[in-house]
Amino acid sequence: MEELLELLKDGHARSLEMLATELGTDVDDIRRKLEYLEAIKVIRKISITPCGAEHCSECVSHAHSDTAPCKGCLPEGGFKNMGDMWEVVT
Amino acid sequence: MSSCATIALLGQPNSGKSTLFNALTGMRQHVGNWPGKTVEKKEGSFVHGGKEYKVADLPGSYSLSANSDEEVITRDFIASGAADVVCILADSSQLQRSLFMLADYAGIDAPCFLLLNMSDVAADQGKIIDAKEIEKKLGIPVIPFSATDVKSYDIFYNTLEKAVENGTKLDLSKLSKQYESIQGYREVFNLIPEGVLPGYSSMWLAVKVLEDDKVVCAKLKNAVDADTYKKIEEAKKNAKGAVATGGCKFAWIDEVLDDAVKAKKTSVSLSKLDRIYTHKVWGKTAVILTVLLGLIASFIPALPLMGVGSAVLALKAPITSALYSIGCPEFIILIIGDVVIQSFSYIFKMLGFVFGVTLVFGLLEEVGVMARISYVFDNTMGKLGLQGKSVMPFLVSFGCTMGGAAGARVIDNWGQKVLTIALAWAVPCGAAWATIPMLSSIFFGPGAVGVVAAILLTMLAHMWITAKVFGARLVKKEDRFGMIMELPPYHKPKWGALFRYVMGRTKETFFRVTKVILLVCGIFWLLSYSPNGNDGVLVKIGLAIEPVTKVFGMPWQLFLSYVASAVGKEGAIGVISALYNGGAFGTAFTEAMNGAGAATNLNEILLSNVTKPEALAFIFAMTFNMPCVVALAATYQETHSAKWTAKIVAYYTVVSLILAFIAYHIGMLIW
Numbered sequence: 001m002e003e004l005l006e007l008l009k010d011g012h013a014r015s016l017e018m019l020a021t022e023l024g025t026d027v028d029d030i031r032r033k034l035e036y037l038e039a040i041k042v043i044r045k046i047s048i049t050p051c052g053a054e055h056c057s058e059c060v061s062h063a064h065s066d067t068a069p070c071k072g073c074l075p076e077g078g079f080k081n082m083g084d085m086w087e088v089v090t
Numbered sequence: 091m092s093s094c095a096t097i098a099l100l101g102q103p104n105s106g107k108s109t110l111f112n113a114l115t116g117m118r119q120h121v122g123n124w125p126g127k128t129v130e131k132k133e134g135s136f137v138h139g140g141k142e143y144k145v146a147d148l149p150g151s152y153s154l155s156a157n158s159d160e161e162v163i164t165r166d167f168i169a170s171g172a173a174d175v176v177c178i179l180a181d182s183s184q185l186q187r188s189l190f191m192l193a194d195y196a197g198i199d200a201p202c203f204l205l206l207n208m209s210d211v212a213a214d215q216g217k218i219i220d221a222k223e224i225e226k227k228l229g230i231p232v233i234p235f236s237a238t239d240v241k242s243y244d245i246f247y248n249t250l251e252k253a254v255e256n257g258t259k260l261d262l263s264k265l266s267k268q269y270e271s272i273q274g275y276r277e278v279f280n281l282i283p284e285g286v287l288p289g290y291s292s293m294w295l296a297v298k299v300l301e302d303d304k305v306v307c308a309k310l311k312n313a314v315d316a317d318t319y320k321k322i323e324e325a326k327k328n329a330k331g332a333v334a335t336g337g338c339k340f341a342w343i344d345e346v347l348d349d350a351v352k353a354k355k356t357s358v359s360l361s362k363l364d365r366i367y368t369h370k371v372w373g374k375t376a377v378i379l380t381v382l383l384g385l386i387a388s389f390i391p392a393l394p395l396m397g398v399g400s401a402v403l404a405l406k407a408p409i410t411s412a413l414y415s416i417g418c419p420e421f422i423i424l425i426i427g428d429v430v431i432q433s434f435s436y437i438f439k440m441l442g443f444v445f446g447v448t449l450v451f452g453l454l455e456e457v458g459v460m461a462r463i464s465y466v467f468d469n470t471m472g473k474l475g476l477q478g479k480s481v482m483p484f485l486v487s488f489g490c491t492m493g494g495a496a497g498a499r500v501i502d503n504w505g506q507k508v509l510t511i512a513l514a515w516a517v518p519c520g521a522a523w524a525t526i527p528m529l530s531s532i533f534f535g536p537g538a539v540g541v542v543a544a545i546l547l548t549m550l551a552h553m554w555i556t557a558k559v560f561g562a563r564l565v566k567k568e569d570r571f572g573m574i575m576e577l578p579p580y581h582k583p584k585w586g587a588l589f590r591y592v593m594g595r596t597k598e599t600f601f602r603v604t605k606v607i608l609l610v611c612g613i614f615w616l617l618s619y620s621p622n623g624n625d626g627v628l629v630k631i632g633l634a635i636e637p638v639t640k641v642f643g644m645p646w647q648l649f650l651s652y653v654a655s656a657v658g659k660e661g662a663i664g665v666i667s668a669l670y671n672g673g674a675f676g677t678a679f680t681e682a683m684n685g686a687g688a689a690t691n692l693n694e695i696l697l698s699n700v701t702k703p704e705a706l707a708f709i710f711a712m713t714f715n716m717p718c719v720v721a722l723a724a725t726y727q728e729t730h731s732a733k734w735t736a737k738i739v740a741y742y743t744v745v746s747l748i749l750a751f752i753a754y755h756i757g758m759l760i761w
Contacts, residue, residue, distance in 0.1 A: 001337045008572040013468035013478065015368065015577050032187035032340065034574065039152050040301070040332040043574070046503075083461045083578035 001033050005042070008088055034086060046085040094135070094142035095254045098168055101179030102191050103150040106207040108132075109237040110179065111147040119145075129159050138247050146173060153194040155298070155332075156305040168200050169289025175253045176202040182212035182219060182234065185347055186340075192228075193339035196265050197294025201257040202230055203249055209234035216354050223350035229261030264345060266293050268338035274329020275300060281322045286313045301332040363580065367462040377466045380459060381485045384450045388493070392446030399439035406431045424619070425612075433611045437604055440492055440720045444599045447486065447493045449592045456583035465575050474557040475565040477501065477573075480510040487517035491717035495724035496599075505564035508729050512560050512738050515721065516552040518545060518713050521659035526709055528663070532693050533705040541706070545713055548749065552714060559741070603723035610719045611657070628653065642747050643707025643754025648700065652708065652750075656716040656743075670695045703757025711750035716742050 003023055008014070016034075020027045037043045101107045111119070115134025122131045132147035148167060149160035156162050168176055178195060181188040185206070192204060204224070206212075212219060225232040231249045235242045252258070269275050279296040287295060287309055298306040299322060311319050366376050406427050413423045454460045460479065468478035479501055487494030494514035501507040518526065526545060530538035620626035632639070632646035632653075639649040647670055655662040696705070716722060716739050726735040 001333050001340075005333065008574070011469060011472060011572050013465050013573040013575060015465065015575050017577075018368070019574065028184065028186055029340075032184075032190065033336075035152070035187065036190065036336045036340075037333070039155070039157065040336065042333060046573075081456055081458050081461065081578045081581070082464070083458075084576040085464075086574040088572075 001037060004030070004033060005037075005088065038086065041089055043086045044089050046087055094144055095174040096144040096146065096172060097250065098146045098148050098173035098176045099179065100148050100164065100168070100176050100191065100195065100202075101150065101207075102152055102181075102188055105150070105179040105181050105188060105191075106237040107147055107150060107179055110177075110205075110207070111145060113237060113240075113243070114143075114145055129163055139251065141251075143250070153190060154198070155194070155301060156303045162305055165198060168195075169198050169287075171200065171289060173200060175250065175257075176200050177205055177250070178202055179205045179207045179237075182206040182209045183215055183217070185212075185219070185351060186343060189343045189346065190339060192260075193265065193343055196260050196262055196342075197291040197297070199259070199289050199291060201253055201259055203253040203258060204228065204230060204232040205235045205246070206232065207235050207237055210236045210239065218352040220350045220352075224346060227261070227264070227346050227350070230258045262291070262293060265338070265342045268342050268345075269293065269297060269335070272300065272330050272334045272338060274325055277325035278322055278329060281314075281318055281325060282310065283314070286310070297335050299326055300329050300335050302326070361580070364462070364577065367459075367466060373466045374470075377463050377481070378485060380454070381463065381482050384454055385447075385486055385493070388443070388446035388450040390446070391449050392442035395442030395445055396439050397442075399435045399437070399442065402431060402438055403435040425615070429608065429612045429615050433604075433607045436607055436611070436720055437600065440603065440607075440723070441596055441600055443490060443493050444496050444724075445592060445596045447496050448499075448595045449588070451482065451497055452588050452592055453583055456581075456588055458578045458580045461575065461578050465577065468573055468575075474509075474513065474553070475561040476506050476510055476513075476557075477503070480506065480513075483510050483514045484517055487514040487519060488523070491515060491517065491519045491721035492724040495721055495728055498728050499595075503565075504729075505566070508731070508734050509557065509560050509564045511725050511728060512564075512741075513553045513556055515717055515725075515738060515742055516549050516556060516714065518549065519659065519717055519721075521718070522713050525659060525663055526713060529696075529705060529709055532696055533700075533702050541709060545709070548710070548714070552745065552749075556741070556745075560737075599724075599727055603720075603727055607719055607723050610722065642711065642750040643704045643757070644711065644750065645700075645704065648704060648708045652711045652715060652746075655712040656718070658718045658720075659712065662712050666696070670699050701757075702761045703754045706757040707750040707754035710753040711746045714742065714746040714749050716746075 004019060007019070007022060014022070016027050016030045019030050023030070034043065038045060099107045099111055111132060111134065114136045116136070118136060119132060119134030122133075123129065129149055133144065134147070135142060135144045137143070146167065148164045151158060151161045151164060154161055154165040167173070176195070178192050180192060195202070206219060206221060206224075209219065219234060221232045221234050231253055233245050233249050235246060269279075275296060278299050279292055282292040282295050282299070284292045286292070287306075290306075295306060295310065299310065310322065314322070367373055369376070409431065410423055410427045413426065451460070454463070460482075463482060464478035466478060467481040471478050471480045474480070480498075483494040483497040483501075485494075486497045491514060494517065495511045498507050498510045498514065501510050526542060527538055530541040534541055617628045617631075618626045620629070628650060629646075632650045636646040636649070639646065642649075644652060647666065651662045651665040654665040700708075722735065722739065725738060726732060729735055
């Protein structure tokens with residue numbers, strides 16, 4: 001995992017397949033390592049929430065309810081196929 | 091019935107714990123809370139072979155670290171000795187991953203056995219698991235199992251009885267050897283006496299110290315003397331942490347599974363399309379072409395609504411005549427014609443774009459292409475504090491800034507979205523690109539190419555500076571690491587969901603931008619309105635501030651054209667043409683925005699009234715001014731912030747004037 005984090009220091013985005021190739025392992029191994037790094041908060045999953053709630057009055061009014069952010073922010077049925085993305089927490 | 095034993099079920103979420111618990115206990119279960127916590131406590135019992143067993147379904151968690159109440163409750167329960175045996179469940183279909191719980195458990199002093207659950211799923215995947223080999227390496231009973239298959243339960247009961255009877259414990263020697271390779275582990279380990287915290291081995295505690303487990307550290311602080319704890323803290327400072335211990339656990343899992351699991355090797359390969367998109371040389375070109383094709387394609391679904399916009403404008407003449415015929419006051423007629431009808435014409439044309447762009451780029455996202463766009467441009471955009479997807483609004487802005495601002499909705503982070511829109515404004519739109527070469531060729535002949543090149547270079551510099559100016563407030567400055575992406579599979583779009591989304595966005599945009607466009611157009615019209623044609627407030631202001639505007643290289647006629655370009659770039663040339671022909675500003679502006687052409691002798695008019703430095707100043711001022719009122723509305727629509735929209739407008743106004751000043755004075759030096 002130290003090698004994985006070291007690789008990411010160059011700032012380049014990588015797919016799981018690319019990481020697996022560069023580290024000489026398989027995608028399942030990369031996946032379990034990402035899960036662990038996420039659990040220990042070294043990386044975090046990028047959430048697809050297209051609005052910063054504090055900047056949108058409509059979202060703020062929904063902030064403590066179970067409903068989604070306002071329609072203008074969260075496209076219903078949209079952003080479902082962007083895959084998963086993680087970034088390193090510095 | 092003989093005395094009872096307690097079994098604790100331990101496993102990660104989705105390991106099949108609840109299925110097993112329900113199958114074992116049936117109706118003999120009850121649910122409560124762990125003392126003092128809101129964590130659910132599930133207990134039950136069953137009888138087998140004349141012996142009663144109590145079952146505790148421990149909360150599902152990824153590991154036994156102190157990340158949550160669930161994890162602390164789980165490990166404390168096991169270490170307390172409340173369970174006679176711990177049944178650890180792992181998902182056979184992904185043992186590499188799911189044995190992590192076992193690795194994290196190793197070192198807690200309690201008898202256990204391992205259930206390789208979902209072995210049927212693993213078999214379907216073509217995996218052959220040698221449970222005996224794993225058992226040999228671990229030193230505890232290991233059984234292939236399927237919690238949903240009643241036939242599996244006989245072997246489960248037999249194993250359970252043996253584990254309770256023999257008190258089988260994990261062989262820690264190989265894991266301990268792995269930990270020995272961690273810098274600082276031995277020092278911490280040596281400082282923790284065996285049995286200092288009942289139920290936990292020194293190895294387990296040392297690893298948790300390295301992982302900076304606050305609960306364990308606090309317990310150790312109370313359990314050892316102050317001097318020893320100080321030494322532990324010192325040793326921890328020089329030791330490697332959770333990344334290293336996790337690496338050891340995975341290495342140990344691999345060692346356990348080595349020769350015990352046989353599976354078809356799947357080579358890492360990319361699809362043909364991904365090989366193109368992720369190609370180091372051609373990837374960016376392929377993505378740019380995809381976006382440009384998408385932009386062109388977005389005009390097709392946009393056409394009907396754009397047609398509605400033109401049809402609305404066509405109503406202006408008959409409505410105006412009808413109002414005149416019934417004796418309506420001229421002021422009201424002008425407001426209806428020049429503000430209301432004109433605004434709704436803009437709005438419908440804009441909606442056409444919103445509909446087209448949202449449909450086409452929503453489709454790209456649906457089929458999985460958007461994720462690749464984000465991936466390919468992530469590094470380049472990262473230099474501006476943005477993410478890969480930001481490239482799309484920039485490219486779209488070459489056609490229409492409104493489309494670029496609307497396209498920024500694919501950016502998930504609000505700050506990055508606002509910054510993307512702010513930068514997209516620096517990209518000259520199609521209307522600007524129609525004006526720049528025309529004016530440049532009139533004044534500079536073949537030198538027009540140089541002007542266009544200067545505009546492009548200025549655009550890049552502008553974007554870079556703007557990113558620096560706004561980036562600090564909008565995007566948190568962090569050391570940039572590469573992003574990791576799991577590219578989604580390509581799949582057919584769900585047309586119903588896509589159209590519902592596009593229609594929802596279009597409807598929502600209509601209501602949101604109508605008020606902005608009506609307000610801005612109304613104010614601008616009022617300022618330019620003059621009952622006798624030539625002394626509107628804007629003209630008066632233009633004449634009054636001409637000494638100042640001349641500093642920026644713009645006489646009042648050019649300055650008013652510059653102001654008009656903020657409403658729509660397409661109006662600028664018409665306004666220049668009319669003003670230098672002696673026309674009224676209000677009429678000139680309205681007619682220009684309605685598509686009236688420039689005077690046929692515009693070349694001579696301009697060359698005889700405007701100097702080359704003034705022309706250069708105007709080209710830069712007009713190009714980098716606020717793109718248009720529709721882009722303004724789209725910016726407000728996407729940012730949901732009047733404050734940030736106003737900031738961007740003010741910034742672009744100031745920068746465009748500074749650029750005009752620089753261009754004018756450079757021009758003065760040259761000509």
